[in-house]
Structure formats: C-alpha cells, structure tokens
Amino acid sequence: MQFSERISRMSVSSTAAVLQKAAKLKAGGARLVDFGAGEPDFPTPEHIKAAGVRALQENFTRYTPTGGIRELKEALVARHAQDFGSRYAVEECLVTVGGKQAIFEAIAATINDGDEVILPVPYWVSFLDIIHYAGGKAVRLETRESDGFAVRAEDVEKLVTPRTRLLIVNSPSNPTGAVAPPAEMEKLLGLAQRHNFLLLSDECYCHFVYDEVKPYSLGASGEREHLLIVGSFSKTYAMTGWRVGFALGSPELLGNMLKLQSHSTSNPTSFAQKAAVKAVCGPQDSVREMRDEYHRRRDRIVPGLRAIPGIRCTMPQGAFYVYPNVAAYLKNGGLADTTALAERMLEEAHVALVPGAAFGTNEHVRISYATSMEQIEEGIRRMAEFFARL
Ligand SMILES: Cc1ncc(COP(=O)(O)O)c(C=O)c1O
Numbered sequence: 488m489q490f491s492e493r494i495s496r497m498s499v500s501s502t503a504a505v506l507q508k509a510a511k512l513k514a515g516g517a518r519l520v521d522f523g524a525g526e527p528d529f530p531t532p533e534h535i536k537a538a539g540v541r542a543l544q545e546n547f548t549r550y551t552p553t554g555g556i557r558e559l560k561e562a563l564v565a566r567h568a569q570d571f572g573s574r575y576a577v578e579e580c581l582v583t584v585g586g587k588q589a590i591f592e593a594i595a596a597t598i599n600d601g602d603e604v605i606l607p608v609p610y611w612v613s614f615l616d617i618i619h620y621a622g623g624k625a626v627r628l629e630t631r632e633s634d635g636f637a638v639r640a641e642d643v644e645k646l647v648t649p650r651t652r653l654l655i656v657n658s659p660s661n662p663t664g665a666v667a668p669p670a671e672m673e674k675l676l677g678l679a680q681r682h683n684f685l686l687l688s689d690e691c692y693c694h695f696v697y698d699e700v701k702p703y704s705l706g707a708s709g710e711r712e713h714l715l716i717v718g719s720f721s722k723t724y725a726m727t728g729w730r731v732g733f734a735l736g737s738p739e740l741l742g743n744m745l746k747l748q749s750h751s752t753s754n755p756t757s758f759a760q761k762a763a764v765k766a767v768c769g770p771q772d773s774v775r776e777m778r779d780e781y782h783r784r785r786d787r788i789v790p791g792l793r794a795i796p797g798i799r800c801t802m803p804q805g806a807f808y809v810y811p812n813v814a815a816y817l818k819n820g821g822l823a824d825t826t827a828l829a830e831r832m833l834e835e836a837h838v839a840l841v842p843g844a845a846f847g848t849n850e851h852v853r854i855s856y857a858t859s860m861e862q863i864e865e866g867i868r869r870m871a872e873f874f875a876r877l
Pocket of ligand 1: 525587611657720721
C-alpha cells in the first residue's frame with residue numbers, strides 16, 4: 488500500500504511515545520506521577536454536564552448547521568465581548584470540533600506550497616505538523632529563555648519575507664506558560680497589517696493567567712482581515728473530551744474554513760454544543776476556581792524545581808505548564824537528549840513528563856501541573872532524588 492506524500496510530512500506526536508509508555512506502566516500497576524497530560528484534572532462543572540444530558544433527553548441528537556448552532560455563536564460572541572471588549576458579529580464566529588480543528592482549517596485555508604509561517608519556538612507540536620501537511624515552510628522564531636521565552640515584534644519583523652502568509656502566536660504558551668503583554672500583541676498585529684499576513688492568535692489558555700496579568704484577547708482591536716482568534720472550551724471549562732472550540736475572524740476566512748469542515752467532520756457534536764452554550768452563559772465561578780488552584784500549584788512547583796541543583800526554571804505567567812532547563816544533567820548524566828532523560832525518569836522514578844524535543848528545543852522538559860498538589864509534592868520529591876542519583 489502506498490500512502491500520500493502529504494501524510495508522510497506528518498509524524499505521530501512526539502509527546503505520544505513517552506506518554507504511551509507511561510500508560511503501560513500505569514496499567515501494570517505502577518504508582519506513576521503523571522506530569523505529561525496537557526489537560527485539566529478537574530471534571531467538567533456539573534451545570535455544564537447537566538445541559539449536555541438535558542440536550543440528549545430532549546433528543547437534540549441530529550445534524551446541526553456545519554459551523555455550529557446560532558444560539559452558541561450568539562452566546563460566544565457575547566461572552567467574548569463581555570470578557571475582552573470585542574465586538575464580533577455572529578457571522579464572524581465559527582464553532583469547531585475543538586480549537587485544533589479551527590487551527591487545522593485556518594492553516595489549510597491560507598497556505599500554499601512553499602508559503603512561510605513564522606512560528607515561535609518553543610511551539611505546540613501540532614502547529615508544526617499542520618504547517619508541513621499544508622505544504623508550508625515553518626520559519627522558526629527562536630525565543631530566549633533568559634527573556635522568559637517572550638515573542639518580540641522586532642524579532643518577528645526580521646523574519647518577514649514576501650512569502651510570509653501567517654504568524655502563529657499562542658499566549659499563554661503551551662509549553663512555556665509565557666504571556667505576551669497586550670502592547671507586544673498589538674505590535675505583532677501591526678506587523679500583520681503592514682506586511683499583509685494573517686496573525687493566528689491561539690487563545691486557548693487565555694483565562695489562566697497569574698499574578699497581576701489580566702486575561703486578554705487581541706479580539707478587542709477590531710481588526711478582521713489580518714487576525715484570527717482561536718479559542719477552546721477544552722481548558723477554560725475542563726471540557727477536553729467534548730470537543731468544542733471556535734474561531735473569530737473575517738467571514739471570508741471563516742467561509743473557507745467552513746468548506747473543510749463541511750467535507751470532513753460536519754458539525755461539532757450537537758449536544759456538546761448545548762453544553763457549551765451553558766458553559767459560556769452560566770456562572771463563571773468554576774473558571775476562577777480552576778485558575779486559583781493552578782496558581783497555587785504553580786507557586787509550589789516552580790520553587791520546588793528551582794531547589795533542585797542545576798535546574799533553571801522560568802516563572803510561567805499563564806497556562807498550566809512549566810518548562811525547566813535540564814541541560815546540566817544531560818552533560819553530566821551521560822544522557823543523549825531530553826528524550827533519553829524522560830525515558831529514564833519514567834523507568835527509574837515513575838515520573839512522566841514530556842521531552843522538549845516535542846516543542847522544538849533541546850535542553851528542556853515540559854511539566855504539566857494540571858494534577859493534584861499531592862502529586863506535585865510527590866513528583867518534586869522523586870525528581871530531586873532522581874537528579875541527585877544522576
Ligand atoms: C496551544 C494549544 N492550542 C490548541 C489546543 C487544542 O485544544 P482543543 O482541540 O482540545 O480545543 C491545545 C491543546 O492541547 C493547545 O495546547
């Protein structure tokens with residue numbers, strides 16, 4: 488059997504290998520500390536689940552409009568307006584099967600063979616594979632750990648060429664937790680307008696920001712042609728399995744994205760959309776509670792990691808990841824790379840984390856603190872012991 492050249496440009500997520508091994512160990516009865524998963528450990532809030540159940544009981548089980556039910560689009564743009572001061576019309580909103588589908592469709596709808604996409608490194612791995620699948624060329628924007636992995640407009644501008652079609656910004660970032668301040672985001676949008684490319688702003692983690700950082704969306708800028716906002720219910724409302732996300736942008740771009748959706752998945756699941764309506768219209772206390780809990784965990788795990796000799800760790804301002812630098816142990820511990828380190832950590836300490844290779848860097852590992860404080864305490868203890876032995 489011969490497979491397409493296009494599919495050969497994609498690889499199975501490099502996060503998967505370690506996580507698969509972790510799952511195997513778990514199934515075999517090992518008491519694992521799992522820092523691998525990129526999803527909330529909280530259940531979906533009760534009132535949202537109840538809305539999904541009610542929709543099922545009321546037989547809301549048929550196809551819906553491909554781009555989502557109007558009720559959800561209205562609720563989404565109203566929520567976004569209330570939270571961020573944006574003014575999107577219902578026609579400027581597309582409901583998708585998770586934020587990931589919106590990202591896939593946006594890249595597929597804008598990129599021709601050889602077009603350039605500026606991608607800040609470290610990146611969320613799916614961005615890279617989708618760019619490759621679409622025939623695009625990923626142009627790496629190397630951020631600096633010493634600068635908190637900040638994406639700076641002046642660095643982006645140096646990479647712009649006549650073939651630049653897209654810049655992808657994910658703030659707060661998976662995997663670093665770095666947050667781009669509003670002034671920098673506005674500069675990035677200015678570049679997109681001046682050089683006529685699209686800024687894809689992935690705001691999946693926008694509600695989880697800490698200290699004095701406030702939730703922010705570039706959507707308030709009023710820009711349409713050069714800006715696409717992607718959001719998700721997965722993290723904000725602990726709804727990863729429901730698969731609901733959205734995009735806000737120009738009707739022209741959304742219309743092209745919708746073509747792909749209509750010939751692939753069709754509508755996002757009908758009753759999940761009803762649950763999503765409840766999520767955005769109902770009380771937002773659960774979002775604040777989860778944010779406060781992530782904040783407490785961040786404030787425990789970062790000092791815990793920094794207390795391990797040789798480990799450097801930036802202070803993330805958002806999302807639920809830390810991205811410590813473990814280079815000292817690669818050289819001295821005789822490990823080839825962070826993948827080898829993650830494998831040994833898993834085997835010897837039963838701690839699962841994701842090697843930085845998955846996100847385009849060589850000296851880091853990603854630790855998700857979307858897990859209980861007890862697991863964080865135990866994980867820090869095991870990691871400290873493991874590194875001390877190396
Ligand atoms: C940066 C980023 N964007 C988008 C997504 C997509 O999330 P979903 O498709 O569940 O909405 C994720 C999920 O991990 C993510 O980390």
